[in-house]
Amino acid sequence: MFRTLLFVLLFTLRPSHAQERVLVIKDGQEQRLEEPAARAAGLTLVDLSDRFSPYIFSEGQAENGTLLGNRYRAIFLGLAGDLTDADGQPLVSEKQRAKDPSSQPHNYLELYGIPPTLSVLRARFLEDESRCSDVDFSKIRAVTIIPSKFPLKDPVALAAFEEIEKRLRCEGLLAPRARHLPGRFDDALREALVRFQHKNKIYDGAAFRKETVAALGRTLLENDHQALVRVVTERAVAAADVLEDGTTEATYLDAHGQKQSLRNLAAEASQAALQQLGLDSPALALTFFKRHPAADFATLRAGVRFAPPPEYYAPHMDLSVEIDRGDVIYDPLFDEHGKPNNQTRHHFPSLTVRVRYHDQQIPLVRWRTTIGGWRSDLASNGYEYFRYKGSDVGPRVWRNIVAGPVWIAPNSTPVRTLVKVKNVRGMNQLVVNYDEVGPGYLSAYGLVAAYNVVPGKEGKPDWDNGVRVHGSSEYRSMFNPDGYSHGCHRLVNHLAERLFSFILRHRTMRVEGDQPLGFSRQFLWKDDVYEMRLPTRGYRYLLDPPLPVTVLEGNILGKLKKPMAGYAPKPGVDYPPGPMPVPPDSPEARAAGTAREEEEE
Amino acid sequence: MIRPATVALLLAAAGCHRSTDAASAPPTPRTDAAIAPASAALPPAPAPVVVVTKAPLPPVHLGVRATARRVKIFWGKKLLGATPFALERPRDSGPIDLLLRAEGYFPVHTRLYTHKNDAITVSMTKLADRMTLFGAKKEPAPPATATPPPAIETQPVSAPKP
Numbered sequence: 211m212f213r214t215l216l217f218v219l220l221f222t223l224r225p226s227h228a229q230e231r232v233l234v235i236k237d238g239q240e241q242r243l244e245e246p247a248a249r250a251a252g253l254t255l256v257d258l259s260d261r262f263s264p265y266i267f268s269e270g271q272a273e274n275g276t277l278l279g280n281r282y283r284a285i286f287l288g289l290a291g292d293l294t295d296a297d298g299q300p301l302v303s304e305k306q307r308a309k310d311p312s313s314q315p316h317n318y319l320e321l322y323g324i325p326p327t328l329s330v331l332r333a334r335f336l337e338d339e340s341r342c343s344d345v346d347f348s349k350i351r352a353v354t355i356i357p358s359k360f361p362l363k364d365p366v367a368l369a370a371f372e373e374i375e376k377r378l379r380c381e382g383l384l385a386p387r388a389r390h391l392p393g394r395f396d397d398a399l400r401e402a403l404v405r406f407q408h409k410n411k412i413y414d415g416a417a418f419r420k421e422t423v424a425a426l427g428r429t430l431l432e433n434d435h436q437a438l439v440r441v442v443t444e445r446a447v448a449a450a451d452v453l454e455d456g457t458t459e460a461t462y463l464d465a466h467g468q469k470q471s472l473r474n475l476a477a478e479a480s481q482a483a484l485q486q487l488g489l490d491s492p493a494l495a496l497t498f499f500k501r502h503p504a505a506d507f508a509t510l511r512a513g514v515r516f517a518p519p520p521e522y523y524a525p526h527m528d529l530s531v532e533i534d535r536g537d538v539i540y541d542p543l544f545d546e547h548g549k550p551n552n553q554t555r556h557h558f559p560s561l562t563v564r565v566r567y568h569d570q571q572i573p574l575v576r577w578r579t580t581i582g583g584w585r586s587d588l589a590s591n592g593y594e595y596f597r598y599k600g601s602d603v604g605p606r607v608w609r610n611i612v613a614g615p616v617w618i619a620p621n622s623t624p625v626r627t628l629v630k631v632k633n634v635r636g637m638n639q640l641v642v643n644y645d646e647v648g649p650g651y652l653s654a655y656g657l658v659a660a661y662n663v664v665p666g667k668e669g670k671p672d673w674d675n676g677v678r679v680h681g682s683s684e685y686r687s688m689f690n691p692d693g694y695s696h697g698c699h700r701l702v703n704h705l706a707e708r709l710f711s712f713i714l715r716h717r718t719m720r721v722e723g724d725q726p727l728g729f730s731r732q733f734l735w736k737d738d739v740y741e742m743r744l745p746t747r748g749y750r751y752l753l754d755p756p757l758p759v760t761v762l763e764g765n766i767l768g769k770l771k772k773p774m775a776g777y778a779p780k781p782g783v784d785y786p787p788g789p790m791p792v793p794p795d796s797p798e799a800r801a802a803g804t805a806r807e808e809e810e811e
Numbered sequence: 812m813i814r815p816a817t818v819a820l821l822l823a824a825a826g827c828h829r830s831t832d833a834a835s836a837p838p839t840p841r842t843d844a845a846i847a848p849a850s851a852a853l854p855p856a857p858a859p860v861v862v863v864t865k866a867p868l869p870p871v872h873l874g875v876r877a878t879a880r881r882v883k884i885f886w887g888k889k890l891l892g893a894t895p896f897a898l899e900r901p902r903d904s905g906p907i908d909l910l911l912r913a914e915g916y917f918p919v920h921t922r923l924y925t926h927k928n929d930a931i932t933v934s935m936t937k938l939a940d941r942m943t944l945f946g947a948k949k950e951p952a953p954p955a956t957a958t959p960p961p962a963i964e965t966q967p968v969s970a971p972k973p
Contacts, residue, residue: 281926297905297906298903298905299905588946591948591949592947592948592949593949621945625946634886634887634908635886635887636888639887639908639910640920641920642922644906731945732919732934732936732944732945733944734944734946735946737917737918738917738919738920739917739918739936739944740919740920741919741920741922741933741934743921786949
């Protein structure tokens with residue numbers, strides 16, 4: 211009975227976008243326009259509602275008009291709104307809520323491609339306005355880094371550290387009951403620092419390096435405003451439907467033969483939205499949030515005037531992708547005496563998206579990515595060896611783009627990475643690490659993936675070597691000089707979302723929807739058996755025609771000019787007697803990734 | 812067993828209706844027209860009410876069987892019962908991580924899903940059959956007779972298939 215009432219209430223009270231008027235700010239005054247009037251006025255509708263998700267998580271229609279539900283969309287929105295966990299379950303249980311009605315945990319998943327909703331940011335602004343007034347931020351700003359050697363001896367660093375401790379506590383990141391000893395960089399403080407980095411989208415390890423210390427030196431509202439800028443940027447970029455973000459510099463000739471410089475359309479869209487909505491300072495943003503109750507953000511859309519897009523924009527664009535592998539080292543990590551081989555790279559892998567316009571190849575974006583390298587691999591004898599898991603080169607295509615992709619862990623994946631501790635109804639126990647396989651933001655394929663394949667000729671199927679271009683929670687692998695994948699080309703999750711959303715909106719494609727899988731397999735870890743069950747492969751889009759991709763060989767450094775086929779033993783491991791096993795040759799075993807391994811190495 | 816908060820949160824997160832989000836709409840044509848005249852501007856709208864009549868989703872039926880007899884099924888600390896076992900849960904109320912235990916067999920961790928009806932038959936392995944399981948390790952060489960690590964092969968990877 212209760213459930214029935216609940217459903218009726220929910221379905222009757224939820225408004226839809228179509229009936230909401232659009233927020234427009236004119237001469238400093240807020241107005242509401244009917245949607246057609248806003249559009250007729252040349253405004254683009256920027257979705258500021260809590261229902262926003264990137265285009266890849268929208269729900270499409272089959273060719274016969276059937277709606278193809280996108281199951282990960284609900285999870286994405288629940289995570290963004292601090293409502294649910296990765297399983298779609300409430301962050302706060304009914305019991306906890308009854309005990310402490312004000313308790314509101316946070317997900318802080320921006321680093322993983324799930325930015326907070328405007329409602330979450332609103333609450334953050336209002337809460338932070340009165341927090342941490344006793345922190346002397348100037349003492350934190352007096353340092354650029356804090357050395358990793360504790361206890362600190364430099365009085366300036368010590369004073370900064372004391373204020374950082376105070377800040378993390380009053381910001382609610384260092385719990386009052388946390389076991390932290392003042393002046394120590396202990397586990398409790400390290401955890402608080404990581405939460406701070408996650409909250410502020412700082413791609414770094416748990417250390418007081420430059421970017422982290424700079425963010426700690428800003429006031430809470432200043433950091434909240436930076437988060438708002440990032441969130442509005444994603445919304446504006448999606449609304450303006452653009453990609454160029456200033457990572458490439460180029461000129462091109464327009465239809466009149468005039469030279470034009472490539473614009474940073476993402477920055478233009480972001481600035482236009484922030485300025486026109488009066489959100490371009492922390493104080494203004496706070497006023498905006500005070501003016502708008504939380505309920506507004508259930509459906510809020512704003513009208514923003516964007517500059518017209520460049521003339522090479524079209525519903526179907528002649529896009530292509532080039533992946534440069536950069537410096538490539540095939541030499542094993544260790545020589546025959548167990549001494550490390552030099553693996554220094556100077557030229558790192560990159561992914562460039564181009565559009566062909568009047569016989570010109572215009573580079574729209576160029577982002578850092580990864581290539582494969584020497585990785586741990588589980589052999590048939592149950593032991594781990596090193597194996598070179600390369601990124602193959604040559605012409606490829608993207609035919610399939612999968613949102614909320616599932617990575618089917620091959621048998622060569624070290625078993626230790628396939629289990630994790632989970633609290634199951636109040637009891638911590640080991641379970642299959644579904645975070646790793648997905649769908650989810652920690653999936654080895656991130657939140658979205660495109661499959662690199664060689665198109666089949668004369669009716670033959672495509673050849674798939676298991677290499678994907680995908681978002682990744684392993685963000686440090688894209689910035690670390692020693693970072694490698696298992697062959698895939700990783701992208702920072704929010705950029706992967708932007709890229710594949712853009713491609714889907716500028717190429718002819720078909721929505722194929724959720725791909726049921728029905729996969730299961732068992733494995734032994736210690737003295738328990740784990741059964742992995744995967745009901746879906748993710749939500750699939752089919753590009754037709756496929757999008758061309760070229761993978762360049764890069765610069766081969768080191769002694770070996772070709773990758774090794776076999777295993778290399780790991781130093782210090784006692785292997786069983788007999789010949790070394792031969793690695794399997796399936797596409798999944800050749801190139802596939804575990805995300806967590808890098809944290810352990 | 813029913814967790815209304817779970818259902819409510821998921822529905823709220825999902826928007827509870829088939830939206831016409833900007834993200835799912837086709838790209839909007841852009842023009843350079845001026846903002847509409849003041850007459851087009853309206854005061855803030857009250858929250859609109861959309862009446863959608865939709866029946867609540869039916870619960871899902873879940874079933875667990877095993878290849879051994881009378882296997883105990885645990886959900887966290889709670890003993891749910893023994894195989895064969897059936898239960899009903901609210902649809903989309905999250906995955907259920909189960910642990911199956913039987914004397915003389917390896918415990919098995921498995922999962923049921925709640926987005927649709929789900930029934931599984933879990934394969935139980937006798938303790939004596941350890942080496943038949945994927946991931947079981949062969950014993951390393953005893954130290955006295957340990958062989959040095961085999962030499963590294965340097966065969967090139969075969970060229971990609973066309």
